[in-house]
Structure formats: structure tokens, C-alpha cells
Amino acid sequence: xxxxxxxxxxxxxxxxxxxxxxxxxxxxxxxxxxxxxxxxxxxxxxxxxxxxxxxxxxxxxxxxxxxxxxxxxxxxxxxxxxxxxxxxxxxxxxxxxxxxxxxxxxxxxxxxxxxxxxxxxxxxxxxxxxxxxxxxxxxxxxxxxxxxxxxxxxxxxxxxxxxxxxxxxxxxxxxxxxxxxxxxxxxxxxxxxxxxxxxxxxxxxxxxxxxxxxxxxxxxxxxxxxxxxxxxxxxxxxxxxxxxxxxxxxxxxxxxxxxxxxxxxxxxxxxxxxxxxxxxxxxxxxxxxxxxxxxxxxxxxxxxxxxxxxxxxxxxxxxxxxxxxxxxxxxxxxxxxxxxxxxxxxxxxxxxxxxxxxxxxxxxxxxxxxxxxxxxxxxxxxxxxxxxxxxxxx
Numbered sequence: 001x002x003x004x005x006x007x008x009x010x011x012x013x014x015x016x017x018x019x020x021x022x023x024x025x026x027x028x029x030x031x032x033x034x035x036x037x038x039x040x041x042x043x044x045x046x047x048x049x050x051x052x053x054x055x056x057x058x059x060x061x062x063x064x065x066x067x068x069x070x071x072x073x074x075x076x077x078x079x080x081x082x083x084x085x086x087x088x089x090x091x092x093x094x095x096x097x098x099x100x101x102x103x104x105x106x107x108x109x110x111x112x113x114x115x116x117x118x119x120x121x122x123x124x125x126x127x128x129x130x131x132x133x134x135x136x137x138x139x140x141x142x143x144x145x146x147x148x149x150x151x152x153x154x155x156x157x158x159x160x161x162x163x164x165x166x167x168x169x170x171x172x173x174x175x176x177x178x179x180x181x182x183x184x185x186x187x188x189x190x191x192x193x194x195x196x197x198x199x200x201x202x203x204x205x206x207x208x209x210x211x212x213x214x215x216x217x218x219x220x221x222x223x224x225x226x227x228x229x230x231x232x233x234x235x236x237x238x239x240x241x242x243x244x245x246x247x248x249x250x251x252x253x254x255x256x257x258x259x260x261x262x263x264x265x266x267x268x269x270x271x272x273x274x275x276x277x278x279x280x281x282x283x284x285x286x287x288x289x290x291x292x293x294x295x296x297x298x299x300x301x302x303x304x305x306x307x308x309x310x311x312x313x314x315x316x317x318x319x320x321x322x323x324x325x326x327x328x329x330x331x332x333x334x335x336x337x338x339x340x341x342x343x344x345x346x347x348x349x350x351x352x353x354x355x356x357x358x359x360x361x362x363x364x365x366x367x368x369x370x371x372x373x374x375x376x377x378x379x380x381x382x383x384x385x386x387x388x389x390x391x392x393x394x
Contacts, residue, residue, distance in 0.1 A: 055262065057087045061118050061127030064092030065203050070227045071252055072131050078151070078270055091127050093118050112138050119145065122257065129256040129263060134248030134279055139287045141255075148254035148263070149271035150279050154223035156250040156300055158184065158238045161208060162217040165234040168192065168242065171216055178210060178218040182296040186319030187243050188219070204228055219243070223250040244298035244313055244324075247282035251275060274303055277337045284341035285312055289348065295360040301341070306331050312344050314353045317363045323351045 060075065062068045069092070076088045097113035114136050121127045123144050134150075141147070160168050166175075168191065177188060178200030185197045198215060200207050204224050211218060222237065254270070256263045278301040291297045291314065299312040308331055313324040325347045329336045349357075 056083075056085055057089070058129065058263075059089045059091055059127045060129055060131055061091045061093050061121050062131045063095055063098060063114065063118070065098070067133070067204060067224055067228060068092075068131070071133065074227070075131050075151070075252070075254065075270070079267075082269055083266070091121070093121055093127075122255065125257075128260070129254055129267070132253045132255070134251035134253040135246040137248065137253045137255075139283060144258055145255050146258040148256050149267045149269075150254070150276040151252050151270055152272040153275040153278060154226060154250040155221075156245045156302070157222055157240060158219050158243045158245060158249075159222050159225065159235045160217055160219055160238055161211070161232045162234045162236075163211045164216065166217060167236045168217075168238065171195070175216040176214060178207065178215045181219070181246075182294065182317055183246055183298050184219045184243065186296040186315040186317075186322060187298070187313075189319040190315075190322050191242050204230065208232060221245070221249055240300060240311065244311060245300050247286050247297070247299040248279055249300075251279050253279070273334075277308065277334055278302060281308070281310055281337045281341035284338040285310070285345045288342040288345035289314065289353070289357070291357065292360065294363045295357060299341070299344070301337070303331055304328075308334075308337050308340065310340055310344055312348065314348050314356055316356050316359050321352070321356060323348050323353055323356070325351065 058079070060072055062072045069090070072090050076090065079086055079088055095114050095117045115130075115132060115138065118127075118130045118132075119142055122130050123142060129148065160166075160177075162171070166172075168188075171177075171192075173194050174196060176196045176198050178198050179185060179188070180199045180201055188195055188197060200210055200215070200218060202210070204220060205228075207218050207220065208230070219238070225232070225235070254267065256267070281301040282299045285299045286297065289295070289297060294317060296315040296317060296319070297313065299310065301308060301310040303309075307328045309326065309328045311324070311326045313322055315322040325344055327340050327344045327347065329340045345353075
């Protein structure tokens with residue numbers, strides 16, 4: 001009896017312990033299950049793509065040049081800031097204009113060479129949108145595409161980069177400046193007729209590296225230098241009175257398929273209205289002028305106080321006749337900005353631009369290119385002969 005009495009308390013304690021442990025065990029199990037559930041919900045989307053994932057992906061197409069890559073990166077960065085979960089990829093597309101065999105030509109072909117393959121990829125659906133330097137975008141665009149948001153404009157003007165700390169005024173008589181832009185050529189000669197303008201091609205760094213004893217300077221867009229974070233030792237801004245920029249210079253153009261309503265809403269926050277209006281005005285000017293790539297033309301629209309002001313010019317290919325005009329419209333009437341661009345083109349045409357345009361249509365840029373190359377070879381020959389005549393330094 002004593003043994004049984006001794007065991008009773010122990011059994012009671014055991015039952016009591018089990019009763020106490022049951023709620024604790026239940027709580028622990030529930031917490032483990034909850035942890036598994038939470039982790040599972042976070043991991044499952046990474047393993048099994050949801051239907052919404054396709055809505056969170058974008059492929060941007062553009063040229064693969066260093067400047068183009070930087071421009072695309074700026075758009076990707078802006079999108080990531082707006083939509084952190086958006087997955088954006090970059091597809092570098094080689095265009096006809098990027099080929100070493102590409103030859104200068106007249107008409108719209110020059111600009112078209114840098115967008116044709118990108119347009120094809122966009123229309124076919126291989127990419128979702130494209131990013132261009134707006135000045136390289138032809139006026140005539142495929143009907144399936146639409147111009148999207150226009151980010152804030154970078155510096156629109158050009159700079160003179162010299163090999164020996166020269167400004168445009170201090171360059172020696174007969175100095176050689178490298179540029180293949182007809183627009184830059186005619187404006188340089190209009191300011192200083194003694195200069196020799198020689199062709200120079202390649203990306204920004206390539207053009208800077210080509211400066212030598214036979215090439216004293218080159219002209220480059222300030223926006224390109226800024227975007228590439230390049231700071232030449234000797235660079236001086238060219239005032240718009242001397243050098244008006246190309247239409248769209250300093251601006252990015254984003255395009256996508258016209259029927260893509262999702263991108264229309266997604267990209268809308270990237271738009272900078274004053275920059276968009278400036279581009280529309282400048283493109284309207286070029287469209288009304290019907291200027292091809294063999295036509296030296298320039299246009300710059302900007303806001304000054306309460307007005308949009310636009311200055312433009314057109315010239316014959318040799319720079320013998322340059323016509324310039326300016327118009328403005330109130331900022332309070334943005335719907336009139338495009339019309340301002342068209343009116344400015346008509347003003348130039350009325351001042352003699354029609355004759356200039358006729359000359360440009362029959363102009364072959366390759367003939368000028370050949371003359372420039374012959375001049376460059378002659379300069380090199382004279383330079384080498386001059387050094388030979390001096391003899392060795394004793």
C-alpha cells in the first residue's frame with residue numbers, strides 16, 4: 001500500500017506536465033507552420049513565374065555605341081526609380097550606319113541608316129521600346145511606331161575642342177577643324193572663311209584621338225561630352241550666334257509600338273513638357289522645310305521668360321549663302337509651338353530658302369568628302385615635306 005501511495009503523486013505530476021506542455025507544443029508547431037508559410041510565399045514567385053511577371057519586363061533596343069549605352073542607362077535608371085520591381089534589359093543592335101563600309105549619302109538615307117534595324121526589331125516585337133539621340137531620328141517614321149515621352153533636355157549647344165588651348169577666334173589662319181557635319185561646316189566658314197574643314201568620323205573618343213598636328217580642333221555636342229563624362233583639356237562653348245545646334249540636339253527620343261497602351265501609361269512620368277514642345281517645334285521645322293541630310297539646317301527652340309523662342313537657319317552645302325530667322329510664341333499657348341516651327345521654315349523659304357533647297361537636292365556629299373580627303377592628303381604631304389626640309393635637329 002505504501003508503494004502505491006508513493007506512486008500516486010508521481011502520476012499526478014506526469015499528467016499535470018503533459019497538460020501544461022500541450023499548449024506550448026501547439027504554439028511552437030503553429031509558429032513553425034507560419035514561418036514555413038511566410039517563407040514559401042516569398043520563395044514561390046522566384047521559382048514559379050506569375051502571370052504578372054511578363055508585365056514587369058521591358059527590353060530596350062538601341063545602338064551599341066558608348067554614347068547610346070549611356071543614354072539607355074539613364075532611361076533604365078529613371079524607370080527603376082519609378083518601378084523598383086521592373087526588370088529592364090538592354091539589347092544592343094548594330095545598324096547599317098555602324099558598319100565600317102557605310103558611305104555618306106544624300107537624302108534621308110543617312111539618318112535612316114542609324115535606325116532601320118532598330119525600327120524592325122521594335123515593329124516585330126523583339127524589343128519593347130527604343131532610345132535614340134533625337135537629332136538622329138528621321139522625320140518620317142513607320143506608322144506602327146509612336147514618339148513616347150521626352151526626358152529633360154541636356155545642353156543643346158556645341159563646343160570647340162582644340163589640341164592646343166585655342167578658341168575659335170585664336171586658331172591660326174588656315175587652321176584645320178575636323179567635322180563631317182554640313183551644318184557645322186557652313187557655320188564655321190560663315191564665321192571664319194579662312195578655316196579648312198576636314199572630314200572626321202567615329203565615336204566621340206575616336207574623334208578626340210584623331211586630333212594631331214594636321215588637325216587643330218573638332219566640334220562636338222556638349223551633351224555628348226557630359227553624358228560620357230569626358231572633360232577635354234581644351235574645350236570652349238560655341239555661342240548660338242556662331243553655331244546653332246541640330247534639331248533635337250541634347251534630347252532623347254523614346255519610341256514604342258503605337259498600340260502598346262501599357263507603355264503609354266508606364267513611361268508617361270519620364271516626360272518633360274518643355275523639352276517635348278521644343279522637340280516638336282524643331283521637328284515641325286524640319287518637316288515643313290523638307291530638308292534632307294544634304295541640307296545644312298539648324299534649329300533651336302527654348303523657353304525665355306514667358307515665351308518659347310526659336311532660331312533657325314538653312315544654307316547651301318558650300319556655305320556661300322546662309323539664311324537665318326527667329327520667331328516666338330507665348331508659353332501660355334503651347335499648342336502653337338509646332339506651328340511656330342512650321343512658320344519659321346516658311347519664313348526661311350520666303351527669304352530664298354527654296355533655291356537653297358533645290359541646290360541641296362542635287363548635291364552629292366561624297367563629292368565634298370572626296371575634295372576634303374584630297375585636301376587632307378595634300379596638307380599631310382606639305383607638312384611632311386616641311387619637316388624634311390628642316391632637316392634633323394642638331
